[in-house]
Amino acid sequence: MKIQITNYKSGDYHTLIKLWEEGGLPYKPLGRDSRESIEKEVKNNCNKFLFAQIEGQYVGSVLVTHDGRKGWINRVVVLPEYQHKGIARKLVESAENWLKQQGIRIFACLIEDYNDESIDAFKKMGYIPFEGIRYLTKRVNPDI
Ligand SMILES: CC(C)(COP(=O)(O)OP(=O)(O)OC[C@H]1O[C@@H](n2cnc3c(N)ncnc32)[C@H](O)[C@@H]1OP(=O)(O)O)[C@@H](O)C(=O)NCCC(=O)NCCS
Numbered sequence: 001m002k003i004q005i006t007n008y009k010s011g012d013y014h015t016l017i018k019l020w021e022e023g024g025l026p027y028k029p030l031g032r033d034s035r036e037s038i039e040k041e042v043k044n045n046c047n048k049f050l051f052a053q054i055e056g057q058y059v060g061s062v063l064v065t066h067d068g069r070k071g072w073i074n075r076v077v078v079l080p081e082y083q084h085k086g087i088a089r090k091l092v093e094s095a096e097n098w099l100k101q102q103g104i105r106i107f108a109c110l111i112e113d114y115n116d117e118s119i120d121a122f123k124k125m126g127y128i129p130f131e132g133i134r135y136l137t138k139r140v141n142p143d144i
Pocket of ligand 1: 077086
């Protein structure tokens, strides 16, 4: 099974949303996950959005970003019927390689407390839980 990693191209928005929906990732269609926001984000050099494909079928994706200090691996998803085949690992490795090319040496991800499966998967990919940090945000509006 050959896993191909490809870049998000303009017009791929519905493909991305379909993966999130089928993979069970909630999203904010009126806020940062609107078509307009995603298409704007992908043009920013600090962001890289990747897909995994198998025989031309889109089976997973990841949104990578960095702030100049740390790299963030966001919204990894793999279609349920393709899970446990190394696809997330390949997506995350590709994300890390892109971050290294940008000079970034710390890779991080935020995962909800309840998502034990993803926490375990990231641990197996070399990520170490960091205790003692609380995540605080301030939002311009609740949909964002
Ligand atoms: C988390 C997720 C992306 C993993 O995708 P995947 O393609 O099945 O993962 P891989 O096959 O590449 O596995 C990578 C490693 O994680 C482990 N792993 C994968 N799923 C796991 C699970 N449910 N429980 C424990 N470990 C798991 C694998 O065993 C593998 O480690 P190994 O090589 O040492 O055996 C997938 O389950 C998913 O899409 N979940 C729903 C979306 C989600 O919650 N995303 C996280 C947002 S941060």
